Amino acid sequence: MTQQPTVEPDTSDCADGSLVSPPSSDAYDARTVAVRAGRLYNDTALAPVLWGSSAYVADSFDQARQFAGDVAEPKFYGRNSNPTVSNFEHAMAELEGAEASRAFASGMGAVSAVVLALCSSGDHVVAQSQIYSHTQLFLQAVCPRFGIDATFVDGADPEAFEAAVIPGKTTLVIAESPANPKLTLVDLESFGAIKGPITVVDSTLATPIVQRPLEYGVDLVVHSATKAIAGHNDAILGVVSGSDELIAWIRGFAILQGAVASPFDALNGLRGIRTLPIRVQQQADTALALATMLESHPAVRAVFYPGLESHPQYELAQRQLDLPGGLVTFDLAGGLEAGVGLINRLQLVQRATSLGGPETLVTHPASTTHVGLLPDELAAVGIEGGTIRISCGLEHADDLIADLTRALAPLV
Numbered sequence: 001m002t003q004q005p006t007v008e009p010d011t012s013d014c015a016d017g018s019l020v021s022p023p024s025s026d027a028y029d030a031r032t033v034a035v036r037a038g039r040l041y042n043d044t045a046l047a048p049v050l051w052g053s054s055a056y057v058a059d060s061f062d063q064a065r066q067f068a069g070d071v072a073e074p075k076f077y078g079r080n081s082n083p084t085v086s087n088f089e090h091a092m093a094e095l096e097g098a099e100a101s102r103a104f105a106s107g108m109g110a111v112s113a114v115v116l117a118l119c120s121s122g123d124h125v126v127a128q129s130q131i132y133s134h135t136q137l138f139l140q141a142v143c144p145r146f147g148i149d150a151t152f153v154d155g156a157d158p159e160a161f162e163a164a165v166i167p168g169k170t171t172l173v174i175a176e177s178p179a180n181p182k183l184t185l186v187d188l189e190s191f192g193a194i195k196g197p198i199t200v201v202d203s204t205l206a207t208p209i210v211q212r213p214l215e216y217g218v219d220l221v222v223h224s225a226t227k228a229i230a231g232h233n234d235a236i237l238g239v240v241s242g243s244d245e246l247i248a249w250i251r252g253f254a255i256l257q258g259a260v261a262s263p264f265d266a267l268n269g270l271r272g273i274r275t276l277p278i279r280v281q282q283q284a285d286t287a288l289a290l291a292t293m294l295e296s297h298p299a300v301r302a303v304f305y306p307g308l309e310s311h312p313q314y315e316l317a318q319r320q321l322d323l324p325g326g327l328v329t330f331d332l333a334g335g336l337e338a339g340v341g342l343i344n345r346l347q348l349v350q351r352a353t354s355l356g357g358p359e360t361l362v363t364h365p366a367s368t369t370h371v372g373l374l375p376d377e378l379a380a381v382g383i384e385g386g387t388i389r390i391s392c393g394l395e396h397a398d399d400l401i402a403d404l405t406r407a408l409a410p411l412v
């Protein structure tokens, strides 16, 4: 039998000999936090445990009453919370440096809950024009029916958000950084300094391994955990993180909204978190290799990748991002026709609309993710017929470069 390793408690700076508390998660690297976090409701299981029960048995009348009064109690009723979902929420909060998190049935569940929980009729929202297309649609098509108006600004202009704030009326300012698909960045330092409205960053493309918006004073960070966090294309999941007070308010709304994360998806989210740092690292390494190849290819007019010096916000990327991420976007010189040909010729890179998983995916934003946008809206966010987005997976970079090079060859 092997001996379990034991950790000698460090009592060196304790005059009375009492044990110092274990190192806080701040002391651990993100790779360690990703492995250690979210184990409160695991019993002795090493792997995340799937708690499928919709309801839980109380010891007594008093306990049942106490559970009913605590909206975050994981062992009461599944729409309020759930032990597996709670483990996932704890892990996300720890990775983001937040007090609390609330998981949702999808990224859009989280985005729409944040807006509807925090805004009332007569309120105003500022969002950037380079925002996830369904967030834009929600703000443009749904919110006005509830008397909530939105103004869209250029997220790459650090002054634009604050300039659009209407004192006393603007309750929420929403950014996405890096933003899909051209990977424009929002300066989180100036964004986090906005006073008055609640500030929200959709950090899906970054994950907490790449940036932690709350460190800049941003109030809430949302993710589609469907993407790199769950990371295996087997979950639809969202999450929002922030202060205890804001998350309690959002949680209260979410219980009525019912966009509750399924325990199975939260399980896959937590399983994904364990390997998130190394997956994000490899995807970023691959993305830089692809971006470098594409930048010197004659069929490619422009490449957009925060890890390239040619990125218009390269300096900001260096300051703000721990890694430049796994997405690469480029414009083909031959426009739409070239794009259709390229996409149809790819053999290893797969045609699917998502990101952050093990498989490298190609997307044509104008006809998929952004198909609902009007021509002038597409132009405003720089999406052309020849714009192609690649989400790097975990295949070897050389194989991906060979596939892309073969598919690009007829275009020169």
Ligand SMILES: *Cc1c(COP(=O)(O)O)cnc(C)c1O
Residues within 6 Å of the ligand: 106, 107, 108, 109, 132, 176, 180, 202, 204, 205, 223, 224, 225, 226, 227, 236, 237, 238
């Ligand atoms: C996918 C995505 C969303 C929406 O997430 P779902 O899980 O699909 O609802 C929101 N924001 C960004 C940046 C995304 O990529």
